Amino acid sequence: MENLYEKIRSGLAFNKFEVRELLFVEYTCPLEDEAFGIWTQSDYLIHVLSGQKTWRTPRGSWTVAAGETLYIKKGAAIVEQFFDDEFCMLGFFISDDFIRNILKEISGKMDFNADPKNSPAAAIEVHNDPLLSAYFQSMLTYFNGSQKPSDLLLEIKLKEFIINILTTPHNPSLAAYFQSLLEVEKSSIRQIMEANFNFNLSLEEFARLCHRSVSSFKRDFKKHYNLSPGKWLLTKRLEYSAHLLKNSDSSITQIIFECGFEDLSHFSRAFKEQFGVSPLNFRKDAGAKRTLPASF
Known part of the structure; x- marks a missing residue:
């Protein structure tokens, strides 16, 4: 990006x-x-x-x-x-x-x-x-x-x-x-991460986006979410990909791009670990049976 x-x-x-x-x-x-x-x-x-x-x-x-x-x-x-x-x-x-x-x-x-x-x-x-x-x-x-x-x-x-x-x-x-902007001197980590989690940005780029050093970003992120940025991003991206698989006509290739994953193999492996089925099978028959985040 x-x-x-x-x-x-x-x-x-x-x-x-x-x-x-x-x-x-x-x-x-x-x-x-x-x-x-x-x-x-x-x-x-x-x-x-x-x-x-x-x-x-x-x-x-x-x-x-x-x-x-x-x-x-x-x-x-x-x-x-x-x-x-x-x-x-x-x-x-x-x-x-x-x-x-x-x-x-x-x-x-x-x-x-x-x-x-x-x-x-x-x-x-x-x-x-x-x-x-x-x-x-x-x-x-x-x-x-x-x-x-x-x-x-x-x-x-x-x-x-x-x-x-x-x-x-x-x-x-x-x-x-x-x-x-007068109300806060630092950019809100929560607002920025919720708005940009699906984009393929590096940890250093997310830190710059939040106007923090990498160490300050990691520390403040932990305070907000009680998770590391990497774990939180993976979970959010998988939830968003499941939402798109169920509710859009986008191809899996498009969904990979829109959810910030590097490639098909990484996405498919992580998706199956999270949901127990491949993205394609999830879209075919498992999507209607699963509870997904209501909106993004």
Whole structure:
């Protein structure tokens, strides 16, 4: 699974601006694989200039087309291509600390229009009012220019977007999510693991996703689940694969990919140890007789 943030940051061919941990990019995606997995340790905002793509997780799927905008929380997703038009987007990678610092700076100075309930969804659709449409057009102007804008100006432009979301009535779910970041200084292990368990990430990548060292991640994980990350991940992935075998038409090959297993032999062996039958036989006749997790 590819780290999109690191790929863009280290790539020489991208039209991008970097300001410390912040990353701004005008990105044209080559039309190659029909579906591929990506992850990032930071949230990111995409505004589609042409084409369309679907971001899919166990908690939902979001298709965005030209003129539409999606805010995607830190974590992993399966991205599905459409081959009708070339896909081009503006992408902004935003750290939690940057958002928190802006909230602390403006708190008490203006009213926020936030939904009282913070959505647990992995992504949030952004409603583009005239102000936001003009905002993205102004950002595109910088990418089309011959000179990089100053770091201060780029930070101010990103701050403009966040304040716009917080103070206008069109995006209460995203405003609530921004405000929720003030309540915790560290990313929630439980929220991140429940949202990303099915993706084939290494222990080191899960630790980065949770903004912890590997040793801190293991220690905090044990406090939450009283299990090692490896044992917990295997159980969750097997339960999810059983759910898909019973409730979807996906092929076993697709299910292996969607549940984070390396290959068929590993999946089949682990599945049989857990459920007593092969995945194929489970789907044929054993699935209807077994008690599975109600939902994912």
